[in-house]
Amino acid sequence: MGDSKLCLLLLLSTSALAFAQDEDVPTCLLATRYKTLHKYEYRYEAESLNAINGASTLKNGPKGSCMVQIEVPQTCSYIVRTTGCMLSEVADMDTEGNLVFRPAAGSDAFAAEMEKYPLKVVVEGVYDVKLYPEEGETLTILNIKRGIISALAVPLVEEDKNNIMPTIHGMCKTHSTVNAREDIATDITLNRDLSKCEEFLPVREHTSPLALISGMHYPLSQLVRSSQTCNYKFDNENKHMTSGSCTEKHILIPFSNKGEYGVTNVGKQELTLVEVTPHNDRVFDHSEVCQGSSHGELVQRQDCCPRIRMQV
Numbered sequence: 001m002g003d004s005k006l007c008l009l010l011l012l013s014t015s016a017l018a019f020a021q022d023e024d025v026p027t028c029l030l031a032t033r034y035k036t037l038h039k040y041e042y043r044y045e046a047e048s049l050n051a052i053n054g055a056s057t058l059k060n061g062p063k064g065s066c067m068v069q070i071e072v073p074q075t076c077s078y079i080v081r082t083t084g085c086m087l088s089e090v091a092d093m094d095t096e097g098n099l100v101f102r103p104a105a106g107s108d109a110f111a112a113e114m115e116k117y118p119l120k121v122v123v124e125g126v127y128d129v130k131l132y133p134e135e136g137e138t139l140t141i142l143n144i145k146r147g148i149i150s151a152l153a154v155p156l157v158e159e160d161k162n163n164i165m166p167t168i169h170g171m172c173k174t175h176s177t178v179n180a181r182e183d184i185a186t187d188i189t190l191n192r193d194l195s196k197c198e199e200f201l202p203v204r205e206h207t208s209p210l211a212l213i214s215g216m217h218y219p220l221s222q223l224v225r226s227s228q229t230c231n232y233k234f235d236n237e238n239k240h241m242t243s244g245s246c247t248e249k250h251i252l253i254p255f256s257n258k259g260e261y262g263v264t265n266v267g268k269q270e271l272t273l274v275e276v277t278p279h280n281d282r283v284f285d286h287s288e289v290c291q292g293s294s295h296g297e298l299v300q301r302q303d304c305c306p307r308i309r310m311q312v
Helices: 002-022 107-116 139-151
Strands: 036-054 062-072 077-093 100-104 119-124 129-131 161-167 170-181 187-194 224-234 243-252 260-278 290-294 297-301 305-310
Touching: 002 139, 036 139, 062 297, 077 107, 119 139, 119 243, 139 243, 139 260, 161 297
Parallel strands: 290 305
Antiparallel strands: 036 062, 036 260, 062 077, 077 100, 077 119, 119 129, 129 305, 161 170, 170 187, 187 224, 224 243, 243 260, 290 297
16 A cells, blocks of 8 residues: 555656646746747848948948757757858949848858757856857857857846846946836847956957957957947747847947047847747757857867857
8 A cells, every 4th residue: 555655656746747847947047938849940140241431331241141940858958950051241232322242152161061060058047058069060150159049048137227247248237228018028128338348358269249250369359349239029928039139330449530430340140030839859968079168268178068158
């Protein structure tokens, strides 16, 4: 009789545990936004344009696009796949001043590298994000995917507040404004002066979350004034992000005028939700080979769990 009661107790405990897992008990911020056993598909676009404002209308630089799929096999664990990628560059400007792009020479190779490996991501709490790239993933491609992840992981913000938030640029004072609210904040704008971020460590490979702008070493980075504006929209019922856009403006301080005219770079990235579908694969395992990062600086290591500070 005792054994029967014990077996019944174990059975009920197991059932309760399974039910709790199915209910997606939040253990990280993103658990409330990306639900277990679902797949989220976004259209991702990014560009990085250089210009000399006030002296010429010419602009040059790359533009990239991909379809981004986020599979959620387990709570706070994600598999990110990037497919259908294209890389283009400025070719001309039409009579109305709009830029005309053409496929870049390395577009096919870029697409193949982006699609070759999925990226495993584990999130703990609000800001603690660990990346588990495959052994053959290159640092450049990993940086681009890191930018996509940072655009997707938007932390909770308080209305009309200035908060110090960790970003890939360091610890940055961020002014947040809630533009619309239903049951949750459905439209949020964030503004930052990146030039005043604390603990800023310029990355060796790329400074931009787009991973398309060549990196600059300190103190050269101090000669650039940078700002960032982001806007995010969320589904009120399901809480996932429906669209997100960030614009970074960089201007070289020497020879600049009024903080606007001179050598500039404008980087943009946009994410637009395409669809959400059920996805019943619970498998999530990752390689022990890893690359870590600190304040946006990716370094190759064999004894770490790779981490990034999320851009918000």
